[in-house]
Amino acid sequence: MSTGTQARRKLVAGNWKMNGDMAALAELDAIAAAAALHPHVDVAICPPFTLIAPAAARTALPIGAQDCHARASGAHTGCVSAAMLVEAGARLAIVGHSERRADQHESDAEVRAKAEAVMAAGMIAILCVGETEAERDAGRAEDVVAAQLAGSVPPGAKADALVIAYEPVWAIGTGRTPTPGDVAAMHAGIRTRLRALLGPEADGVRILYGGSVKPANAAELLGLPDVDGALVGGASLKAADFVPIIAAA
Numbered sequence: 001m002s003t004g005t006q007a008r009r010k011l012v013a014g015n016w017k018m019n020g021d022m023a024a025l026a027e028l029d030a031i032a033a034a035a036a037l038h039p040h041v042d043v044a045i046c047p048p049f050t051l052i053a054p055a056a057a058r059t060a061l062p063i064g065a066q067d068c069h070a071r072a073s074g075a076h077t078g079c080v081s082a083a084m085l086v087e088a089g090a091r092l093a094i095v096g097h098s099e100r101r102a103d104q105h106e107s108d109a110e111v112r113a114k115a116e117a118v119m120a121a122g123m124i125a126i127l128c129v130g131e132t133e134a135e136r137d138a139g140r141a142e143d144v145v146a147a148q149l150a151g152s153v154p155p156g157a158k159a160d161a162l163v164i165a166y167e168p169v170w171a172i173g174t175g176r177t178p179t180p181g182d183v184a185a186m187h188a189g190i191r192t193r194l195r196a197l198l199g200p201e202a203d204g205v206r207i208l209y210g211g212s213v214k215p216a217n218a219a220e221l222l223g224l225p226d227v228d229g230a231l232v233g234g235a236s237l238k239a240a241d242f243v244p245i246i247a248a249a
């Protein structure tokens with residue numbers, strides 16, 4: 001998988017969430033075939049933990065995890081370490097998804113520790129940020145995202161190991177998306193915040209948009225300034241939906 005440092009290659013990553021079984025891995029074949037037709041786009045799939053090893057064995061597509069424990073080992077029932085993910089074949093891992101921030105009460109500090117573990121293991125961290133609808137309605141969206149970045153982006157992170165995914169919580173799985181202007185403004189704001197945190201390295205960090213990305217809206221969203229790709233949930237489960245998004249990138 002290419003790094004983001006040179007002209008920020010687009011990245012279209014699928015997050016299967018808690019969906020998929022062995023039979024679903026057949027979708028990877030069609031996705032891989034489409035990805036080969038678009039070599040200027042990086043494509044990755046993040047299936048459930050149980051499918052990482054068989055997915056990585058089946059395809060050359062980069063396979064990722066949806067979470068990672070911050071510690072290397074120990075008494076953490078139900079958790080999986082970064083080294084375990086690498087051994088299973090993962091090359092990237094999502095951290096700080098809003099569903100985990102909400103359901104598992106993950107703090108910015110925990111997300112940062114997870115991102116550091118992912119990077120230390122040689123994987124790419126896709127670090128998610130995004131405001132709730134109430135926060136946007138209150139005019140606090142940019143401040144909320146800025147605070148998440150300040151609290152969860154590891155200091156000294158390198159552009160080839162860090163991807164930011166801006167996912168407004170209210171747009172996830174709802175069929176709703178921010179206006180193109182709001183997406184562009186938020187991505188520009190994220191870039192500015194990253195420069196303050198990481199210096200010039202920030203210019204190589206890819207910033208993905210996520211939240212109800214579909215074939216019908218992908219071209220518009222992916223064509224916006226500072227939108228370096230997409231993190232796709234529901235529309236990544238079927239190649240018939242995901243492939244047009246890859247093509248749009």
Ligand SMILES: O=C[C@H](O)COP(=O)(O)O
Nearest residue numbers: 015172173211212233234
């Ligand atoms: O990680 C993916 C996002 O949560 C977006 O999900 P969605 O495309 O189903 O809205």
